[in-house]
Amino acid sequence: MKIKQLSVFLENRKGRLYEVCLILGQAGINIRALTIAETETFGVLRMVVDKPAAAVESFRRHSITANLTDVVAVEVPDTPGGLAGVLKILTEHDLNVEYMYGFVEKFSENALLVFRFDEPDRAYQVLTSAGVNVIGEHDIEGL
Amino acid sequence: MIWNEPIETMPPEDLKNLQSERLVSLVRYVYERCPLYKKKFDEIGVLPSDIKGIEDITQLPFTTKMDMRDSYPWGLFSRPRTDLVEIHVSSGTTGNPTLVGYTRDDIRLWGEVMARALCCAGAERDDTIQIAYGYGLFTGGLGFHYGAMEMGLTIIPISSGQTKRQIKIMQDIQPRILACTPSYCLYMVDAAKEMGIDPRSSSWQIAVLGAEPWSEAMCHEIEQAWDLLATDIYGLSEICGPGVAQECPYKSGLHLCSDVFYPEVIDPETGRPVPEGQDGELVITTLTKQGVPMIRYRTRDIVSMTHEPCRCGRTSPRTSKIKGRTDDMIVVRGINVFPSQIEHVLLGIEGTHPHYQIVIDRKEHKLDEVEIVVEVDETIFSDEIKRMHAIEQKIKKEIESVLSIGVNVRLVEPKTIARSEGKAQRVIDKRQL
Numbered sequence: 202m203k204i205k206q207l208s209v210f211l212e213n214r215k216g217r218l219y220e221v222c223l224i225l226g227q228a229g230i231n232i233r234a235l236t237i238a239e240t241e242t243f244g245v246l247r248m249v250v251d252k253p254a255a256a257v258e259s260f261r262r263h264s265i266t267a268n269l270t271d272v273v274a275v276e277v278p279d280t281p282g283g284l285a286g287v288l289k290i291l292t293e294h295d296l297n298v299e300y301m302y303g304f305v306e307k308f309s310e311n312a313l314l315v316f317r318f319d320e321p322d323r324a325y326q327v328l329t330s331a332g333v334n335v336i337g338e339h340d341i342e343g344l
Numbered sequence: 345m346i347w348n349e350p351i352e353t354m355p356p357e358d359l360k361n362l363q364s365e366r367l368v369s370l371v372r373y374v375y376e377r378c379p380l381y382k383k384k385f386d387e388i389g390v391l392p393s394d395i396k397g398i399e400d401i402t403q404l405p406f407t408t409k410m411d412m413r414d415s416y417p418w419g420l421f422s423r424p425r426t427d428l429v430e431i432h433v434s435s436g437t438t439g440n441p442t443l444v445g446y447t448r449d450d451i452r453l454w455g456e457v458m459a460r461a462l463c464c465a466g467a468e469r470d471d472t473i474q475i476a477y478g479y480g481l482f483t484g485g486l487g488f489h490y491g492a493m494e495m496g497l498t499i500i501p502i503s504s505g506q507t508k509r510q511i512k513i514m515q516d517i518q519p520r521i522l523a524c525t526p527s528y529c530l531y532m533v534d535a536a537k538e539m540g541i542d543p544r545s546s547s548w549q550i551a552v553l554g555a556e557p558w559s560e561a562m563c564h565e566i567e568q569a570w571d572l573l574a575t576d577i578y579g580l581s582e583i584c585g586p587g588v589a590q591e592c593p594y595k596s597g598l599h600l601c602s603d604v605f606y607p608e609v610i611d612p613e614t615g616r617p618v619p620e621g622q623d624g625e626l627v628i629t630t631l632t633k634q635g636v637p638m639i640r641y642r643t644r645d646i647v648s649m650t651h652e653p654c655r656c657g658r659t660s661p662r663t664s665k666i667k668g669r670t671d672d673m674i675v676v677r678g679i680n681v682f683p684s685q686i687e688h689v690l691l692g693i694e695g696t697h698p699h700y701q702i703v704i705d706r707k708e709h710k711l712d713e714v715e716i717v718v719e720v721d722e723t724i725f726s727d728e729i730k731r732m733h734a735i736e737q738k739i740k741k742e743i744e745s746v747l748s749i750g751v752n753v754r755l756v757e758p759k760t761i762a763r764s765e766g767k768a769q770r771v772i773d774k775r776q777l
Contacts, residue, residue, distance in 0.1 A: 210725050238729050240732075242755065264758045266725045266758055
């Protein structure tokens with residue numbers, strides 16, 4: 202199952218990240234995972250939140266450009282070689298990872314990672330048939 | 345030295361008679377040869393026989409850049425392509441570029457007025473000239489080339505760019521005359537210093553600078569930096585290119601070749617002439633051109649004009665430096681830029697209509713820098729940096745190919761560009777012109 206990632210366009214300006222987080226806070230939206238990709242002049246804030254559609258709506262009201270992207274959240278054993286094991290499956294199936302990042306919280310005893318694929322549907326199929334646990338929206342709300 | 349003394353010092357009455365004769369035959373010429381002019385004359389009921397002298401010129405309709413665009417490419421031509429020896433193209437306001445063509449006589453005319461301009465600036469027959477205007481479709485380089493050829497100067501056709509090489513060639517060949525845009529002239533100061541050369545020791549004694557607006561302050565700065573005489577030249581490709589008017593060493597305006605380019609200064613709103621000395625839009629009629637004659641061409645440049653005699657002895661009218669524009673055209677590194685061109689490109693990308701702003705700056709005597717600021721909306725936003733870079737590059741490349749100058753693109757958040765009364769200010773010009 203795929204989940205929605207919330208992506209936000211941000212200029213490299215002092216205090217901008219704070220403003221964005223404040224909007225989410227005021228809307229009662231909780232951040233589960235996040236990462237920032239930065240360039241010289243702008244950045245893209247990528248997050249997994251508990252209410253993605255509501256988050257986009259609040260950003261739109263504040264004239265902040267945001268959208269939702271399909272990503273795959275994968276449970277990875279929190280042991281040496283855990284991530285390598287997952288990546289091995291992806292490599293064998295010729296699946297390219299655009300980027301990835303980790304959740305703040307652990308999921309049971311495992312680490313939880315977010316993967317952005319070009320082909321999220323195929324990635325989901327490959328991972329689940331290899332026995333990897335892919336987390337759904339529902340599981341995230343419960344975190 | 346005055347290049348064409350009989351013409352350039354002609355008594356005003358004789359000059360008027362010459363202009364009258366030329367206008368009468370010009371009107372007949374375009375009426376017979378150019379269907380677009382015939383149509384424009386017919387629409388307001390003017391016949392060639394109504395035009396008996398230069399004072400009747402106000403009966404004729406104006407010609408605008410829009411006419412050139414709408415009749416692109418050949419609509420305003422009065423001669424078939426086989427009669428043309430050269431074509432120049434400049435970017436138009438949107439879509440179609442502006443195309444002009446020269447017959448052999450038109451090129452001779454261009455050489456003649458450019459020779460007058462070079463002499464007016466102070467050039468002598470045994471001089472060497474370094475032409476650092478761009479050669480090619482831009483009229484700057486070749487216009488100077490034809491004038492210098494006509495005069496018999498020694499030409500260094502180095503074209504624009506390659507700044508260190510410009511300085512080296514200047515040092516080795518010792519030309520006395522330099523021709524380029526004023527901003528490039530200033531830009532070369534730092535380059536010379538970086539090479540350990542004192543700019544004030546340069547061989548250049550006269551600079552003929554134009555193709556972009558520049559202030560008295562900038563002129564003073566250039567003269568101080570290089571220890572030379574900096575003179576202003578005016579022209580536009582629709583009329584012929586550089587050579588329409590030129591400043592003499594007395595610097596009391598630009599002498600306009602009114603025997604071939606008849607000037608009027610009008611109120612841009614009413615189209616009526618303004619009293620001498622007042623600001624208005626310069627309108628030019630090319631009295632002797634064959635390929636693409638212009639009848640009352642609206643230059644959109646704001647100037648004032650005087651017929652008072654000049655100490656140099658020339659009797660031609662003099663215009664002020666360009667004081668502004670009646671449209672939103674901006675000049676960047678000698679290239680004309682219309683905001684609508686940029687809008688057109690942005691519209692073509694992803695079919696969106698993003699808010700944008702053009703910021704022009706000239707940092708510490710460097711060349712003009714153009715930054716296109718584009719607000720990122722949901723249609724062009726992607727969570728992937730590589731896609732955002734691809735959009736940035738696409739905007740950059742397409743704008744550069746339309747404008748023929750380098751630009752930087754900066755992506756910003758929505759509502760970052762200030763809007764006044766809902767309308768965004770499209771151009772921020774930070775240059776001290």
